[in-house]
Amino acid sequence: MSEDAPLNSTLKAAASASTTTIQLDLDESHDRLLQRSPSTQSRRSSSISEHEIDIEEVKDPRKGSLTYLNCVAIVVSLQIGSGIFSTPSEISKHVSSPLLGISVWIVAGILVWTGAASFIELGRRIPHNGGVQEYLRRCYGDAYGFMFSFGYIVIGKPCSVAIISGIFAEHLNSIILPESWRNEWLNKLVALLGALAITAVNCWGTNTGASAANGFFLLKVVGLFSIVVIGLAIGVSGKGNDLLEWVPDKVAEENDHPSLWVLVGEYTTAMFGALFTYGGWETANYVAGDMKNPMRDLPRVINSAMVIVMVGFILANVGLYIVVPMDALRERKAVAVTFGIQVFGTLGGIGYSLLVAISCLGALNSSIFALGKLIVSASERQYVPSFFGDPEHETKEEESFHYRNYFRGWPKPVISSVMMLVQKTETLRWDHKVPVYALFFNALLSSVYIIFGTFSFLLTFIGIAEYVFLLFAVLGLFILRRQPENGEPIPRTWTINPVIFCVCSAFIVLRGVITDPLQGLALLVFNLAGLGLRRYIIGPGQRGDMELHAVPIL
Numbered sequence: 001m002s003e004d005a006p007l008n009s010t011l012k013a014a015a016s017a018s019t020t021t022i023q024l025d026l027d028e029s030h031d032r033l034l035q036r037s038p039s040t041q042s043r044r045s046s047s048i049s050e051h052e053i054d055i056e057e058v059k060d061p062r063k064g065s066l067t068y069l070n071c072v073a074i075v076v077s078l079q080i081g082s083g084i085f086s087t088p089s090e091i092s093k094h095v096s097s098p099l100l101g102i103s104v105w106i107v108a109g110i111l112v113w114t115g116a117a118s119f120i121e122l123g124r125r126i127p128h129n130g131g132v133q134e135y136l137r138r139c140y141g142d143a144y145g146f147m148f149s150f151g152y153i154v155i156g157k158p159c160s161v162a163i164i165s166g167i168f169a170e171h172l173n174s175i176i177l178p179e180s181w182r183n184e185w186l187n188k189l190v191a192l193l194g195a196l197a198i199t200a201v202n203c204w205g206t207n208t209g210a211s212a213a214n215g216f217f218l219l220k221v222v223g224l225f226s227i228v229v230i231g232l233a234i235g236v237s238g239k240g241n242d243l244l245e246w247v248p249d250k251v252a253e254e255n256d257h258p259s260l261w262v263l264v265g266e267y268t269t270a271m272f273g274a275l276f277t278y279g280g281w282e283t284a285n286y287v288a289g290d291m292k293n294p295m296r297d298l299p300r301v302i303n304s305a306m307v308i309v310m311v312g313f314i315l316a317n318v319g320l321y322i323v324v325p326m327d328a329l330r331e332r333k334a335v336a337v338t339f340g341i342q343v344f345g346t347l348g349g350i351g352y353s354l355l356v357a358i359s360c361l362g363a364l365n366s367s368i369f370a371l372g373k374l375i376v377s378a379s380e381r382q383y384v385p386s387f388f389g390d391p392e393h394e395t396k397e398e399e400s401f402h403y404r405n406y407f408r409g410w411p412k413p414v415i416s417s418v419m420m421l422v423q424k425t426e427t428l429r430w431d432h433k434v435p436v437y438a439l440f441f442n443a444l445l446s447s448v449y450i451i452f453g454t455f456s457f458l459l460t461f462i463g464i465a466e467y468v469f470l471l472f473a474v475l476g477l478f479i480l481r482r483q484p485e486n487g488e489p490i491p492r493t494w495t496i497n498p499v500i501f502c503v504c505s506a507f508i509v510l511r512g513v514i515t516d517p518l519q520g521l522a523l524l525v526f527n528l529a530g531l532g533l534r535r536y537i538i539g540p541g542q543r544g545d546m547e548l549h550a551v552p553i554l
Helices: 008-015 028-033 068-080 085-091 098-125 132-140 142-176 186-205 211-235 247-255 262-280 283-289 295-321 326-331 335-344 347-379 396-406 412-424 426-430 436-452 455-481 497-517 517-538
Strands: none
Touching: 068 283, 068 295, 085 098, 085 262, 085 295, 085 326, 085 455, 085 517, 098 262, 098 283, 098 295, 098 326, 098 455, 098 497, 132 455, 142 335, 142 347, 142 436, 142 455, 142 517, 186 347, 186 436, 211 295, 211 335, 211 347, 247 436, 262 295, 262 455, 262 497, 283 295, 283 412, 295 326, 295 335, 326 335, 335 347, 347 436, 396 412, 497 517
């Protein structure tokens, strides 16, 4: 979960580009994504993923306009996010040498590649909007789709916002504050202010920053590949770190040879950082509907994009390890800043700080307004309380009367606060169709994660939550293969791909929970809360399409 690519929320706007250029009309798509539809009955729910949005409203009537190169550019843009400038530090804390650090990126890349290959077949078998949510719903029942949506609304997206906000704060503070002033709580304060500021921008219905999303993405690409080129050039010149430091035995001896089980646990924790950075691959199927020849080009697009992203991330980490000592990487999350200081001095550090901080703002903007749209979509499918969606009443006066009647008997300060909120947001909600309550809800959850979460905790927490659902989605491929096919046979990926993905994902999730059982307990509590919310929303005895059903895999 993903990662934080700022173009996620405008994927279908990108799909309407010409066949020779990728020009994203983000001004219009931002307004559409934040606005609620006029009917709550005709809309379909979206997949509640860090990289997935409901794209019914922004689908272009032109079909088959995207070439192979167009689609590769879009999918690559979905995967390259701000996380690459901070997660190498977290990964370095859990491995004993640069060589093992590089291996984490290779193994994680292969894992997501097998998942992406499996999702190609899933997309062909279930050619509907909704992504993971729709795959789970079709394979296991609507309750599983609900749990996925609930998990991404209360865990996935807010955690991602908290992580991006933390990266933003770390880099901004490295510019504006002297080193003696910097501390964890000051970073949290700046992260909180950044997230709330972007939320306020979206609440006012403006599209500030959305039209610059292409520029934000370009900044990240420039930053990433500058590290690759400069790092490799320094390595070739012989001025980099001693290659003997890449051998893990030195550090292992200092740590008295920890057991294999402990090393596996540390390696698994490091994997969550790489998997978070690779996030976005699960949305690649969204470009298929606008391809000129999707049956032929989709596998080529996925494979080409994975090669580009894997090579870019691996070489960027090689460049970092060549220039920056391992201990320095572990000490500071702002690895790009550390790299800039090592190569160009103070000015280099300031340059990379600005580059990453600005790109984080773009990612925050996209993530926050996309999540507002996701919550509204979920409310229309009765996945969350309906007041997050369209106004439930015919007039503003009727709405005001409803809230006064509902909170009758509550303390007067509560009633006054509620009515003030209703009245102050009335124009935004009714006239400008801004999902204010959904944005407030996301801001509240994100603030909790920013205040109480750490970078390491959030990476693991979001990784476990995400890969539980991705595991079941890919496992559903074996269920779908047993069902009769209508029409032409659907091309299958190699069976080894879903097998590898399911086995590795299951192991990573289980080992992650064993390493930090509190996170497993927290996820269990969230799931139980989600089930309780589901029963409250649909009412006792009203199962309808929320009924659970299971299909044997073998």
